Amino acid sequence: MNLNTFIFIAVALAVVLVAIPVLVGGFLRNVQAGTIRMVSWLRGATVIYRGPGKSLEVPLLTIGTTLSSKAINVDLDITDQTADIDALGVPRPIKVRVLASAIVSVGDSDQLIKTAANRFFSKPEDDQMAILNDLLSSAGRRAINLLTHDQLFSAKTAPTQLPSARGPRAAEDRAAEQRAAEQRADPTLPAIQAAEEDDDPLAIIIRKACSKELTDLGLIFNSLNIKVVQSEVADARRRQSAAEASANADIVATQQARRAREAQLDAERLISDKSRELAQTQASNAALIAQAEALKQDALGTQRSSELRATQLAQADALRVRIEATAAADAEAIRVVKLAEANAQSIRQVNEAIMAGGEAYLRYRQIEMLPLLVPEVARALAQAKLVTVSGGDPGGAAGQATGQITDVVKMLLTLQAVQGNTGPAIPAPEGLSREQ
Known part of the structure; x- marks a missing residue:
């Protein structure tokens, strides 16, 4: 493969990647959102493209025009007189001023788009707004002439009447004939009328009045927003309503103040009743407390009397016991x-008897007490196991034993004398001993 072949391939690729997209881009054109592209061909056929999208156009064979499909807002300032009449049927028009904002746009059908392109968008923008303003203002003035003052200020509630110089009956007949003719001309009109039932009478009349003119321009009427409706009667009524509202507010404030004062008086009366009940309750409680305190003092007095009586009785008992104990002690001591x-x-008498009787008295008493002393002396001697050796001395062992017995007898006599011979017999000592 030579160099020429590579060059041919590179040129072919460049044609495919560059020339073809450029060529296709020359036939396709962007149609932005909110715009309508009209493409007319050589023989007069027109193709309409609605954005966003693409339009097919061939240079030298087609011509394109871009239209705006956005809504057009037209501010209206309309001043005219209403169709008011008095109770006798005499016209009494009222001058009113209506500030509103109407919204129109290009029609949806191809025929309306073509008409708008030829009759409306072909003019300068200032002329376009002037045409719409004149058309809608004239329709608005016509609508004001057909409505009463109250219908303008209460559009949602007042029935739509179209009075004319021939009277209400003639106006109704003409309106019925107009509706029949519109229905014959446009079969979709009943649906539109059903949608308009909830709209303002002013907007309905303006739509009906300018729909034909707008259709001739390729436009459609979308809505009418009434901003302000001004009139001297409305201002007077507004001032009267404000005064009535202020008076009603004053009345309501007075009533509220009266109710508040009554509520305050009721509250104060209730507080007074509660305070009186509280004072009575406190007085009753104080009386009960005083009565309880008196009962308490009586109980304390009774308790003190009982305690004093008990103390006195205890002191008397103690004194009696002490006296009895003292008397018993004194008696016992005596x-x-x-x-x-x-x-x-x-003892003195025994000693004196012993001293006076001497040996004879002792031996007499010894003989008198032998029945008591002999068994005891014998048992004592037997238990003592003593051996007495006498050397022939008359004052030896036998004499000493006899002397000891004599001493024992003296001691017993002395004890009997002390006890007064009333106590039990004193036993003899268990044994007599003498160490040799």
Whole structure:
């Protein structure tokens, strides 16, 4: 493969990648959103493209025109007189001023688009707005002449009447004939009328009045927004309504103040009743507390009297016990003293008897007490296991034993004398002993 072949291939690729897109781009044109592209061919056929999209155009064979499909807003300032009449049928027009905003746009059908392109968009923009303003203002003035003042200010509630110089009946007949003719001309008119039932009478009349003129321009009437309706009667009524509203507000404020004062008085009365009930309750509670305090003082007095009586009784009992104990102690002491004196007297008498009788008295008492002493002495001697050796001395062991027995007898006599011979017999000692 030589160099020429490579060059041919590169040129072919360039033609395919560059020339073909450029050629195709020359036949296709962008149609932006909100625009309509009209392409007319050599023999007069017209193709309409609605954006966003593409339009097919061939240079030298077609011609294209771009139209705006956006809504056109027209501000209206209309001043005219209404169709008011008095109770006697005499016209009493009222001067009104209506500030509104009408919205129109290009029709949807191809025929209306062609008409708008030839009759409306072919003019300068200032002329376009002037035409729309004149057309809609004249329709608005016509509508104001057919409506009453109250219909303009209460469009949603007042029925639409179209009075004329021939009277209400003639106006109704003419309106019926006009509706019949419109229905024969446009079969879709009933649907449009059903959609218009909820609209303002002013907008309905303006739509009907300017629909033919707008259609001749290739446009359609979309809506009418009434901003302000001004009139001297409306201002007077507004001032009257404001005064009535202010008076009603004052009345309401007065009534509210009266209700508030009544509520305050009721609250104060209720508070007074509650305070009176509270004071009565407090007084009753104070009386109950005083009565309870008096009962408490009585109980305390009774308790103190009982305590004093108990204390006095206890003191009297203690004094009585102390006196009885003292008397018993004194009696016992006297008895002990007397017993001691008797014992001492007995001892003295025994000693005196012993001293006066001497040996004879002791031996007499010894013989008298032998029945008691002999068994005890024998048992003591037997248990002592003593051996006494006498050397023939009359004062030896036998004499000493006899002397000891004599001492024992003296001691027993002394004890009997002390006890007054009333106590039990004193046993003899268990044993007598003497160490040799």
